[in-house]
Amino acid sequence: MNVALDRSDFLSPAGTDPMPGACRDVTAALDFARGGGRTVLTRQHVPYPFHITRPFALDRTLPELATLYLQSSSGGLYRGDRLRLDLRAGAGAMAHLTSQAATVIHRTPAAPARLSTSITAGARSFLALTNDPFILFPEAGFVSSMEITVAPDARVIVSDGFASHDPEARSRPFERLETRTRICGPDGGLIATDRGSLSGLDFAGGGSPLGPYRAMGSMLVLGPRLGEIDPHRLTTEMEALGCCAGISELPNGGGLILRCLALTGGHLAQGMDYLFVLTFMALMGERPARRRK
Amino acid sequence: MLSLFATLWQADSAFPNGGFAFSNGIEGLADLGQRLDREGLTNVLAMALTHRWMGMDRIAVSLAFAAADDMDRLAEIDLRFDAATIPALQRAGSRRNGLGLLTAHARLGTGAAAEMKRQVETGRMRGHLPVIQGAVWRACGMDETSVLAASAYTAVTGMTSAAVRLSLIGAVEAQSCLRATLPLMARLVDDAGRAGPLTCDDFESLTPMLDIATMRHATSEVRLFSN
Numbered sequence: 001m002n003v004a005l006d007r008s009d010f011l012s013p014a015g016t017d018p019m020p021g022a023c024r025d026v027t028a029a030l031d032f033a034r035g036g037g038r039t040v041l042t043r044q045h046v047p048y049p050f051h052i053t054r055p056f057a058l059d060r061t062l063p064e065l066a067t068l069y070l071q072s073s074s075g076g077l078y079r080g081d082r083l084r085l086d087l088r089a090g091a092g093a094m095a096h097l098t099s100q101a102a103t104v105i106h107r108t109p110a111a112p113a114r115l116s117t118s119i120t121a122g123a124r125s126f127l128a129l130t131n132d133p134f135i136l137f138p139e140a141g142f143v144s145s146m147e148i149t150v151a152p153d154a155r156v157i158v159s160d161g162f163a164s165h166d167p168e169a170r171s172r173p174f175e176r177l178e179t180r181t182r183i184c185g186p187d188g189g190l191i192a193t194d195r196g197s198l199s200g201l202d203f204a205g206g207g208s209p210l211g212p213y214r215a216m217g218s219m220l221v222l223g224p225r226l227g228e229i230d231p232h233r234l235t236t237e238m239e240a241l242g243c244c245a246g247i248s249e250l251p252n253g254g255g256l257i258l259r260c261l262a263l264t265g266g267h268l269a270q271g272m273d274y275l276f277v278l279t280f281m282a283l284m285g286e287r288p289a290r291r292r293k
Numbered sequence: 294m295l296s297l298f299a300t301l302w303q304a305d306s307a308f309p310n311g312g313f314a315f316s317n318g319i320e321g322l323a324d325l326g327q328r329l330d331r332e333g334l335t336n337v338l339a340m341a342l343t344h345r346w347m348g349m350d351r352i353a354v355s356l357a358f359a360a361a362d363d364m365d366r367l368a369e370i371d372l373r374f375d376a377a378t379i380p381a382l383q384r385a386g387s388r389r390n391g392l393g394l395l396t397a398h399a400r401l402g403t404g405a406a407a408e409m410k411r412q413v414e415t416g417r418m419r420g421h422l423p424v425i426q427g428a429v430w431r432a433c434g435m436d437e438t439s440v441l442a443a444s445a446y447t448a449v450t451g452m453t454s455a456a457v458r459l460s461l462i463g464a465v466e467a468q469s470c471l472r473a474t475l476p477l478m479a480r481l482v483d484d485a486g487r488a489g490p491l492t493c494d495d496f497e498s499l500t501p502m503l504d505i506a507t508m509r510h511a512t513s514e515v516r517l518f519s520n
Contacts, residue, residue, distance in 0.1 A: 179499075190372075190373070190376050191376065192376050192377070192379070193373075193376055193377045193496065194377070194379055195348075195377070195496065195497035195498075196344075196348075196497050196498055196499025197348075197497060197499060198344070198499050202343075202344070206336055207336035207337075207339045207340045207343075208340070208502075209340050209344045209499055209500045209501060209502055209503070210501055210502055211325075211327060211502035213501075213502070216501045218501075231508075231509070231511075231512045232512065235509060244325065244502075244505055245505065246380075246504065246505035246506075246507075246508030246509045247508055248379065248380045248381045248382070248504075248507075248508045248511070249381045250379070250381075251375055251376045251377075251378065251379070251384060252375075252376060257379055259501050259504050259505050259508065261501055261502060261505060
């Protein structure tokens with residue numbers, strides 16, 4: 001199975017490990033605070049392999065919104081990696097973290113790569129994390145965990161997406177994918193959990209839970225909304241992008257979830273970009289500036 | 294022998310539990326253009342069992358079976374199941390179907406069904422179907438394996454019945470799909486019996502196509518089934 005990747009600067013030969021035998025156990029942390037009409041980084045701990053750009057003020061009408069590009073400087077995730085990302089937005093802070101390209105999960109024999117993300121959105125804050133899809137190479141195992149804690153008046157957009165790709169075009173499956181998302185209120189009260197696991201064989205098999213599609217993504221939209229998303233417009237415009245999408249209320253009035261399926265990772269990336277525009281407009285009341293990639 | 298007869302009784306589509314109103318994603322999949330002939334429907338049944346029932350209903354049924362006399366614990370399982378059921382229409386269908394089963398058993402005087410129904414009516418429980426199945430079917434005299442088998446079987450027959458009523462497949466062909474799915478159901482129930490202790494933290498489901506079908510069904514202008 002081939003996956004068309006429009007943004008794939010992390011692609012490298014399968015199994016190429018920058019540090020053979022090494023399992024990276026690393027935590028990156030970014031704290032955002034509101035000050036002087038802007039959002040500033042009050043803590044920035046970004047060890048290798050994480051890399052972050054400086055904050056950009058891309059949205060003219062929202063100068064307090066800082067947009068940063070999060071990058072991997074090692075060509076993806078490798079066997080035994082345990083990477084953690086801790087994001088915090090203080091009261092009134094507004095930040096959007098996105099990536100510049102898809103992230104490859106290389107083969108991980110007997111030791112899946114793990115990425116654990118913690119997101120804490122304080123009062124009246126806006127925090128968005130919209131990575132391009134993760135691309136699972138043959139024999140890759142990946143565990144993606146997200147713990148989201150959101151104040152009642154905070155706004156949050158979080159997305160994830162997954163596709164597979166065999167650089168040698170031999171249709172070899174990845175090993176296993178596990179996704180775990182937990183959304184809580186500031187008092188620790190559970191709002192929703194969204195967990196799943198799937199082998200590469202099931203992902204691409206005849207009875208795949210993706211149906212005829214081969215890439216999948218989800219987007220969470222939490223917090224008070226200034227506008228609503230028209231589900232009919234959503235499905236029509238996503239179909240024009242080669243995607244099949246749906247939208248639903250989360251349990252316990254927690255917000256919205258959008259699911260997206262696409263034939264390729266490239267289509268998924270385009271679809272998720274469009275979903276970000278729709279959800280940003282619903283939360284913030286205006287269209288976001290283009291995030292150049 | 295009582296467990297076998299109780300299982301036949303509860304898995305019978307004639308039992309008035311309101312399940313006829315739910316397609317559990319079949320109508321939505323048809324609207325998406327998914328092929329639901331013999332092979333297509335068999336694949337969908339296998340997918341729903343493997344990637345939804347096994348990680349969600351199976352766990353809730355077993356936990357509720359073990360906690361059948363403990364209303365606080367049943368309420369906890371029920372709320373955790375609710376939080377892990379993502380499409381709103383799927384949550385609503387599971388709750389309505391659970392209340393239907395509970396109402397029938399409350400009228401029959403089964404175990405603590407009447408008390409559980411009060412818990413649902415006062416909002417302490419949401420009343421999700423697998424939680425009600427686990428607790429009420431134990432009171433009917435079914436053993437845990439039979440409860441799991443009946444849960445899997447009724448989940449599948451609900452979907453095949455919906456496919457027939459939507460004229461997506463003929464009645465005999467639907468039975469062919471059902472027969473083809475029996476070995477998988479047997480394996481999953483066996484696997485469930487061999488699995489170690491599970492908790493509400495283990496709830497998981499990965500069925501994006503069914504999720505999207507259910508989500509889009511919520512705004513469909515014409516629909517025969519509730520979900």
